[in-house]
Structures are given as C-alpha cells and as structure tokens.
Amino acid sequence: MIRLGQSHPAEESKLRRFALVGLLVGTTLVTYGCMPDTPNGEGGTIASGTAEWPSSFSIGRDATAAEIALLDIDFGPDGAGAPAGSGSVAEGKAVYNVQCVGCHGLTGQEGPNAALVGREPRDGFPFGETRGIRKTIGNYWPYATTIFDYVNRAMPMTFPGSLTADEVYAVAAYILFLNEIIPEDAVMNAQTLPAVVMPARDRFVPDNRVGGPQVR
Amino acid sequence: MGSISRRAMLGATGGLIAGGLLKTQADALTVAEESAGPQTAQADPTKMMGAPTSVLGQRAPGEQPRRRMGNPAVTSSSRTPIEELPGIITPADLHFERHHAGVPAIDPDRYELLIHGMVDRPMTFTLDDLKRFPAESRLCFIECSGNGGAAYNRNANPERSPGQIDGLFSTSEWTGVPLATLLREVGVGRGASWVLAEGGDAAVMSRSIPLEKALDDAMIAYGQNGEAIRPAQGYPARLLLPGWEGNAQVKWIRRLELSDRPSMTRDETSKYTDPLDDGTARQFSFVMDAKSTITFPAYPYVLPERGWWEIRGLAWSGRGRITRVEVSTDGGRNWAPAQLQEPILSKCTTRFRHVWNWDGGEALLMSRAIDETGYVQPDLETQIAARGEGTSYHYNSIRPWRVEPDGRVFFAQGDGG
Structure with a gap:
C-alpha cells in the first residue's frame, strides 16, 4: 500500500527517479503515438498498427475504493498503510504454539519447514562464502515489516489469511523476540514494527550484472 | 485388448453410427473419446482401417514423457524432462511447476485484474476485457532462478539427467495483452517507478517489478501454446517477464499496484536474493544470464x-x-x-x-x-x-x-x- 503525496525522506533521489520514469513513460508515448497531449510521431516513429489506437479503448471499469481496500493488503518497510492492531511477545507465543509450531517447531528452529530463528553466525554475513548456512529471520531478513506482510498473506499454510491483524503483529513480536532482536516486553504495531532494525538490514545490494563479457 | 479385437469393436461401432442407432451428438462424442485411447501397435497398419477422429488427441502409446516430481508436491516443484523433447516448445502439460501454496482453481467468470496505486485511474479488468485489448504473442523461456542448483557443486551427483538438473525451465508461445497497453489505459502516475505484482493463489505471491520492465516487454498472458494457460502456469492469466526469473512472473495475477518503491516482499528479500562472497546479497537479480x-x-x-x-x-x-x-x-x-x-x-x-x-x-x-x-x-x-x-x-x-x-x-x- 502506498500513500500519494506523503513526504519522502530522500527528495533528491525521488526527483532522480521521477526523471527516469518520465523518460520511460515518454518513450512509451512515442511508441503508441496517440496518447493525449502527445504530438503523433514527434521525435520518433509510431509502431506499426498502433497509429489507429484511440487515447483509451474504454475497456474495463473504474475500481472502487472499497474494492481496492479489500485487496490492498501489502505494506512496505516504511510502514505506510500498515493496519491498526497490536500484539505482544506473550500473545505471539500463544498464537505461535497453536498456529505455527507444527511446521516451524517449538523454538522456530526445528522445522520441518523453514527455520525462523537463529542469529549465527553473528560476525559478518558469510552466506556467499560458505555453503549451507541456515538462513533465518534473524540472520538473512532485511525488514521486519516483511514478517507481517508474509504471515498475513500466506500463513498458516493450511489456513492462509485466517489470522487477525493483532495475531499477526503478535506472531511477528514473538519471532523477533526469539531472534533476540526485540525485548520480551515489546509490543508490535503499525509504528513499532517498521522501526525495528533487522541484523541483515544493510546487507542487500542492487543487482550489478549487466551482461557483456564480465562474469559477476 | 489386442489390436485385432479392438479393431473389430471399432468396426462394430462404425456400423452402429452408420445404421442411425446413435441419436445424439453427445453419444457420438462419447464413442469418439473412447476410441481415442492408446492402442497397441498393429502388425501391419496398411491392411486394416485406422482409428477414427477424436475430440481430443493423445500421445503415441510409447511416447509418454512425464514431469519429475519434487517433494512435498504442494509447495515444491515438478521438472520438465528437457532431454525427451525434440524441439524448443514445451508441451503445456510438461511445463515445469513451482508453486508456493499449490495450484488455485480460479473461476474465469469471476476473475478480475485490479491495477491501482500511483495511477491516474484505478481500474479493474475481467478476463474478457483482457482478451479484448490488442493482443500479442511471443515465444520465450521461463526458468526458475533456482534451476540447476544441483550443478553448483564440485562434487555433484553424476547420476543426474539434464531434466533433473535443469528441468525448472520450459519454453512456450505466450499470448496476451502487453502490460504497457494496460498501463496506458490506467495512466502511469508521476513518480511511479515500481509495480507490485500479486497472485490470487493461497500464497498470495507478490513481487516488486521495476516499472521500466513493465513498460518494456511485460505481458499479461492468457494463452499458452495455442490454448488457454494451464492452471499450473497461472490460469486464467499470469504476468510474463521475458528473460527474467520465473518467480517474478507472478501466476494467477490479480493485482498490480504502482508505487515509488519496492514492497520488499519475502520473495525479494529472504528468498530469491543471491548472497555473494563480499558479505552482501544481490537483490532484484531478475535477469537469467546466458x-x-x-x-x-x-x-x-x-x-x-x-x-x-x-x-x-x-x-x-x-x-x-x-x-x-x-x-x-x-x-x-x-x-x-x-x-x-x-x-x-x-x-x-x-x-x-x-x-x-x-x-x-x-x-x-x-x-x-x-x-x-x-x-x-x-x-x-x-x-x-x-x-x-x-x-x-x-x-x-x-x-x-x-x-x-x-x-x-x-x-x-x-x-x-
């Protein structure tokens, strides 16, 4: 979920992005030729077959705010659009021991499915160097908000989407506590969860592969 | 049943049709379907009539390629037997699968694709709407970005076939509407640079896609090798991102949200990122190299x-x-x-x-x-x-x-x- 018009921490970066996107959209306008306020063919060629295109095909219908609200379940690291609700570590333990324990084990490490808990190795980030290090929420997970987003949409496996927002915040709190990232008395909600700094927060970098002779 | 007795049975059926004893088209179809099943080879096919036409073709009895199943079946994968296929096209029923919470059964009459967020006009499109837009077909591969993991090993198991190693890879003709056409319809908002793509499966699969790719060659595909996309490949519609890792090409696509930043979903952070030996992990590593x-x-x-x-x-x-x-x-x-x-x-x-x-x-x-x-x-x-x-x-x-x-x-x- 995004909010239009909200302030962005890096205005300069936003301007750069806008310039880039403006260029991209501009390219598309030229390609399609008939976009409103765009002179046909100016500065480029019109792709074959699209010259006859109207400004809109009038196919499809406007989406209502209620329809959007029903589906718009995601929120990102900044927490914009995070649902109301809250959950404590203790509440999360109760939810976890009913809903999650069967697949993830009593301590979040036993499986049989993904290990959720584990900070080792605490020094460095040797996942690329060394084969077989177990990736967990504690050691290979850059944003705490992703716990809520993923559990909310996909968990528990057999009844996905069945947990309340309070329960999801609580489970996130418990998992973060088991990973020694938040204290036992912490409460997770739309403000506190995005503020959690994950151990692997700064380890993720953009793809630098570009093709050509260099192997990266 | 041997070939001779089967031929005799088919001959008798033909007689019934010729004699007008079968009154309805449905009855005739039933006969045709039954007679289309695998046969044993004839001793001399030039000396007896062949099988009749049928409503649905079948593979030759001796040619029965199968996908290789992963474990557990619901949350894992099945692999295309690439060494058994002579061309570049993967038959749709042999296209590899990688699902995160199984294959959903979506009612095409209730299917809708929502496009919203940083757009001028949030819109919803039915399957018929998508099919009504100017269409496009293209041939391209889809490869899971984890394909070939067994080969990234100096001591790999020698008893592995090409399909076992690299069978999370298939090639199809895909037909659909270019995503750029739909984005033109809703109007890309100022500042938008990412698109969150979300599926309608039990994993509600979600990936953030750069707007640049969405406007370049992305497609909302509903056709696969000349027929509707198979359920396992995203029926009734999926996101197609030519050349990019399969996971980002969200199947059963139900929602696209334009934004000015990636959403940082699980499958673009803790999964589908490539840790490197310099203490970092490569993120949004979409392109599949040669x-x-x-x-x-x-x-x-x-x-x-x-x-x-x-x-x-x-x-x-x-x-x-x-x-x-x-x-x-x-x-x-x-x-x-x-x-x-x-x-x-x-x-x-x-x-x-x-x-x-x-x-x-x-x-x-x-x-x-x-x-x-x-x-x-x-x-x-x-x-x-x-x-x-x-x-x-x-x-x-x-x-x-x-x-x-x-x-x-x-x-x-x-x-x-």
Missing part, C-alpha cells in the same frame, strides 16, 4: 556403439539472442561452433547441434552459450570465483557430461568442468 546444456547424449543414455552421433542441446539468454554456442568433446581444450537451429529469438530457447564421431574412448562433452551482449557462459570455477561457493540462485555454469568407453554418460561436474 546458459546452455547438452541434452543428448547425457545421463541416463548409453551410447550403443562408436561412430557418428549428433550432440544436441538447448541454449538461452534472458538478455537477448543467442549468437553462438560452442561445443567441446575434450573437456574444454578445444571448442567448435555448433549449428544453431532457427528461429533464434530474443529471450527464447535456441536449439544447437554438433555432429561428433565418437572413437569409443572417454570423452568430456561441454557446451557454452554466448549471447548478443557478448556474455560467455562461464565454467563453475569462474562462477564460484565471482560469487562464492555459498551463493544461491542463477546457476548458469557450463554443464559437463562424461562419456565412458562402455557408452555410459554421466554428469561430470568435478571432472574438470
């Missing part, structure tokens, strides 16, 4: 005799066209250009061939693909040096196959490959 593999001869095939054989395989690149494939039969000391089979399409699979006179001695077969950017498929050691031994995803190193003097062929990672 890769090739020999599909014949390869395990478990046994060459029955020395002499002329054609080395055959597949090559592909997510960055454009394959320009060259080279084949070595001596472990990479000498390389010869392979013959490339037309069509050679961008972000699609290209078949290569190289005739080889096997002298009956041990041979180490390799292929390496080169794409239009000049990228050369690296060997395993080069890739390990660039990324580290523990990296994950995008395993595109050279696949070596060892032919032994008795004709047996083994996957030979660790033999100098």
Whole structure:
C-alpha cells in the first residue's frame, strides 16, 4: 500500500527517479503515438498498427475504493498503510504454539519447514562464502515489516489469511523476540514494527550484472 | 485388448453410427473419446482401417514423457524432462511447476485484474476485457532462478539427467495483452517507478517489478501454446517477464499496484536474493544470464556403439539472442561452433547441434552459450570465483557430461568442468 503525496525522506533521489520514469513513460508515448497531449510521431516513429489506437479503448471499469481496500493488503518497510492492531511477545507465543509450531517447531528452529530463528553466525554475513548456512529471520531478513506482510498473506499454510491483524503483529513480536532482536516486553504495531532494525538490514545490494563479457 | 479385437469393436461401432442407432451428438462424442485411447501397435497398419477422429488427441502409446516430481508436491516443484523433447516448445502439460501454496482453481467468470496505486485511474479488468485489448504473442523461456542448483557443486551427483538438473525451465508461445497497453489505459502516475505484482493463489505471491520492465516487454498472458494457460502456469492469466526469473512472473495475477518503491516482499528479500562472497546479497537479480546444456547424449543414455552421433542441446539468454554456442568433446581444450537451429529469438530457447564421431574412448562433452551482449557462459570455477561457493540462485555454469568407453554418460561436474 502506498500513500500519494506523503513526504519522502530522500527528495533528491525521488526527483532522480521521477526523471527516469518520465523518460520511460515518454518513450512509451512515442511508441503508441496517440496518447493525449502527445504530438503523433514527434521525435520518433509510431509502431506499426498502433497509429489507429484511440487515447483509451474504454475497456474495463473504474475500481472502487472499497474494492481496492479489500485487496490492498501489502505494506512496505516504511510502514505506510500498515493496519491498526497490536500484539505482544506473550500473545505471539500463544498464537505461535497453536498456529505455527507444527511446521516451524517449538523454538522456530526445528522445522520441518523453514527455520525462523537463529542469529549465527553473528560476525559478518558469510552466506556467499560458505555453503549451507541456515538462513533465518534473524540472520538473512532485511525488514521486519516483511514478517507481517508474509504471515498475513500466506500463513498458516493450511489456513492462509485466517489470522487477525493483532495475531499477526503478535506472531511477528514473538519471532523477533526469539531472534533476540526485540525485548520480551515489546509490543508490535503499525509504528513499532517498521522501526525495528533487522541484523541483515544493510546487507542487500542492487543487482550489478549487466551482461557483456564480465562474469559477476 | 489386442489390436485385432479392438479393431473389430471399432468396426462394430462404425456400423452402429452408420445404421442411425446413435441419436445424439453427445453419444457420438462419447464413442469418439473412447476410441481415442492408446492402442497397441498393429502388425501391419496398411491392411486394416485406422482409428477414427477424436475430440481430443493423445500421445503415441510409447511416447509418454512425464514431469519429475519434487517433494512435498504442494509447495515444491515438478521438472520438465528437457532431454525427451525434440524441439524448443514445451508441451503445456510438461511445463515445469513451482508453486508456493499449490495450484488455485480460479473461476474465469469471476476473475478480475485490479491495477491501482500511483495511477491516474484505478481500474479493474475481467478476463474478457483482457482478451479484448490488442493482443500479442511471443515465444520465450521461463526458468526458475533456482534451476540447476544441483550443478553448483564440485562434487555433484553424476547420476543426474539434464531434466533433473535443469528441468525448472520450459519454453512456450505466450499470448496476451502487453502490460504497457494496460498501463496506458490506467495512466502511469508521476513518480511511479515500481509495480507490485500479486497472485490470487493461497500464497498470495507478490513481487516488486521495476516499472521500466513493465513498460518494456511485460505481458499479461492468457494463452499458452495455442490454448488457454494451464492452471499450473497461472490460469486464467499470469504476468510474463521475458528473460527474467520465473518467480517474478507472478501466476494467477490479480493485482498490480504502482508505487515509488519496492514492497520488499519475502520473495525479494529472504528468498530469491543471491548472497555473494563480499558479505552482501544481490537483490532484484531478475535477469537469467546466458546458459546452455547438452541434452543428448547425457545421463541416463548409453551410447550403443562408436561412430557418428549428433550432440544436441538447448541454449538461452534472458538478455537477448543467442549468437553462438560452442561445443567441446575434450573437456574444454578445444571448442567448435555448433549449428544453431532457427528461429533464434530474443529471450527464447535456441536449439544447437554438433555432429561428433565418437572413437569409443572417454570423452568430456561441454557446451557454452554466448549471447548478443557478448556474455560467455562461464565454467563453475569462474562462477564460484565471482560469487562464492555459498551463493544461491542463477546457476548458469557450463554443464559437463562424461562419456565412458562402455557408452555410459554421466554428469561430470568435478571432472574438470
């Protein structure tokens, strides 16, 4: 979920992005030729077959705010659009021991499915160097908000989407506590969860592969 | 039932139809479906009538390729038997699968695609709406970014077939509406730079896609090899991102949200990121680099005799066209250009061939693909040096196959490959 018009921490970066996107959209306008306020063919060629295109095909219908609200379940690291609700570590333990324990084990490490808990190795980030290090929420997970987003949409496996927002915040709190990232008395909600700094927060970098002779 | 008695039965059925005893079309269809089943081979097919036409064709009885199943079946994968397929197109029922919470059963009459967020006009499109827009077809591969993980190992299991190693890879003709056409309809808002793509399965799969790709060659596809997309490939509609990792090409697509930042979903943070040996992890590593593999001869095939054989395989690149494939039969000391089979399409699979006179001695077969950017498929050691031994995803190193003097062929990672 995004909010239009909200302030962005890096205005300069936003301007750069806008310039880039403006260029991209501009390219598309030229390609399609008939976009409103765009002179046909100016500065480029019109792709074959699209010259006859109207400004809109009038196919499809406007989406209502209620329809959007029903589906718009995601929120990102900044927490914009995070649902109301809250959950404590203790509440999360109760939810976890009913809903999650069967697949993830009593301590979040036993499986049989993904290990959720584990900070080792605490020094460095040797996942690329060394084969077989177990990736967990504690050691290979850059944003705490992703716990809520993923559990909310996909968990528990057999009844996905069945947990309340309070329960999801609580489970996130418990998992973060088991990973020694938040204290036992912490409460997770739309403000506190995005503020959690994950151990692997700064380890993720953009793809630098570009093709050509260099192997990266 | 033997062939003769079956023919007799079919002859009797024909008589019933000719005699007007079957009154409805439905009855006739039932007969046709029953008679289309596998038959045993006839002793002399020129001396008796063949089977009648049928409403749905079937494979020859002796040609029954199957996907290789993963475990557990609901949350894992099945692999295309690439060594059993002679062309570049993967039959839809053999397209690899990788699901995160099973295959949903979506009612096409209730299906809708919502596009919202940083757009001028949030809109919803039914399946009929999508089909009504100007359509486009293109051939391209889809490859899981974890494909070939078993080969990223100096001590890989030699008893692995090409499909077992690289079968999370399939090629289809996809038909649909370019995503750029839909985005033109809703109007891209100022500042938008990412699109969150979300599926309607039980995982509500979600990935953030750069708007640049969405406007370039992305498609909302509803057709696959001349028919509706199969449920396992995203029925009734999926996101298609030519040349990019399969996970980002969200199946059962139900929602696209334009934004000015990625959402940082699980599958673009803790999964589908590539840890490197410099203490970082590569994120949004979408493009599948050039890769090739020999599909014949390869395990478990046994060459029955020395002499002329054609080395055959597949090559592909997510960055454009394959320009060259080279084949070595001596472990990479000498390389010869392979013959490339037309069509050679961008972000699609290209078949290569190289005739080889096997002298009956041990041979180490390799292929390496080169794409239009000049990228050369690296060997395993080069890739390990660039990324580290523990990296994950995008395993595109050279696949070596060892032919032994008795004709047996083994996957030979660790033999100098």
